[in-house]
Amino acid sequence: MNASCLTIKELSDAVGGGLTPRMVRHYHQLGILPQPVRSPSNYRLYTQKDVIRLQRIVALKQQGFQLNHIRHILEVEPETDTTVNLMGQLQQQYRTVIQQIAQLRQTASALEGLLGRDRHCQVMQAEVLAQLKLIEVETQVGLGELDKLWSGLDAEVHSHSEAFAESLQHLLPDLSERSEIEQHLISQLVLACGDVSLVSFIKLSQAAIAASREALKSSCEIFVDIPTVGAALDQTRLVHLGCQVITLIDNPHVTTATEAELEFWQRQEWQEKLQQVTKGCILVVGYAPSVLLEVCAAINQQQIQPALVIGMPIGFSHAPAAKRQLMQQDIPFITIEGTLGGGLLAATSLNALVESLIEKPDCHCYTRK
Incomplete structure (x- = not known):
């Protein structure tokens, strides 16, 4: 040999x-x-x-x-000039993947329509499940009967309010290894977007929960990237904790990720304002990837020392890169991997942490290893 x-x-x-x-x-x-x-x-x-x-x-x-x-x-060998062909192949494969995701999303929606029902709908739910086993797809009779059962199941929604917590018990993956506060945070994020698959992309550093509670207890300042994020925060609870909300890109006309990105790049004053955030603050970035990239750079250069960064900007190239950089920082963070994110999810994260602190100030479940 x-x-x-x-x-x-x-x-x-x-x-x-x-x-x-x-x-x-x-x-x-x-x-x-x-x-x-x-x-x-x-x-x-x-x-x-x-x-x-x-x-x-x-x-x-x-x-x-x-x-x-x-x-x-x-x-494709690096020295060959076939990049255009490769890009075309990858674009076609991307379209195929998106189509598969859409089909899986339809299947997931059908399953959620059954599994997400609360106890008030269980009788009709059982009838639908039984009919699904007997349906004859070759005839319109089976389909018609099934439509009637779905209609009956949907009619039940008029008899009571939706039991979100009960539905999540049926749909969420096993979160028993997570602390009670983390479970609450994840549940709120899922409810904010209506997508259970989000759970796989939510990333928290080990010290994120503890750092958030200590910072909020000390009435830390909350810095958000644009006014839209600040408007979605639970101002009543934050006032109760003595936390002031400060907007980095303080322009009321900036309401989208595109506008936030351009504004941050074009106006030096916003970049300078970021360098002045207080030590021990909580930074909440929900729209502009460049804000989060600049946050990571400033942390690396020891120019700022936030207690926690909630980084959930929107984007298809800069946002995933910014989140990867955030997860490499030696500071507590909460983020959503990839392109997923947005101001509502970023604000929901902070709101869930604030709610848990006020409702359960003595909870230490997050310290368990």
Whole structure:
């Protein structure tokens, strides 16, 4: 056996990242990893080139790329001028993924329509489930009967108010390992956007809850990126805590992410104002990615020292980058990975923390490890 070559087990150990020999064989089957040469004893033998390629595959998977996308990316050599073709392929694959998401969203909505019902609707819910098992899709009779049952189920909503907490019990993933305060925060964020899948993207640093409570108890200042975020905050509770809300981009005509981004770039005064935020404050960014990027830069340069950053700007390139930078900071944070976010979700996060502090000032569930 060539001393410079690796067995499949040695290869997976060298690459790391949770790679297993079984996954390597799967990549061979998909054509992502070329078949290696074999030893006289029929063992697969790998080279350093295979190690590098697998490291790229693992890294791309960790960034969220699917295997079929990774194959297209790796097929393009850096020195070849095929970027335009690759971009076209990735755009087509992106459209396919969005279509699949839409189809899954429709399925999720149908399931939510059944599982999200409260106890008052359980009788009709059981009838619908039974009819779903018996429906004959080849005939219009089955479909008509099912429509009647759905109508009956929907009619139940007029008899009582919606029990949001009960619905969430049926729909949310298991959050038992989270503290009571975190569970409340996550539930409020889901209710603010109506999307249970948001749970997977909500990220809190270990010290976020404790830092928020200490800061709010000390009547810290709350800095928001634009007036829209400030308007969505629970002013009554914040006044009770003695917390003042200060707007960084203090222009009442700025109400969208696009306007906030342009205003922050074009007006030096807003950037200078950011450098003057008080030590121990809470920063709430709900719209402008550049504000969060500047916050991260100022923290790195030790120009500002907020107690907590709630970073949930909107955007498709700068926003995900800003959130990644935030999660690398050595400060408490709450964010939503990727492009998801917005002023309502950012404000909801702070409101949930404020509500928990006032309603349960002596709660220490978040200190459990």
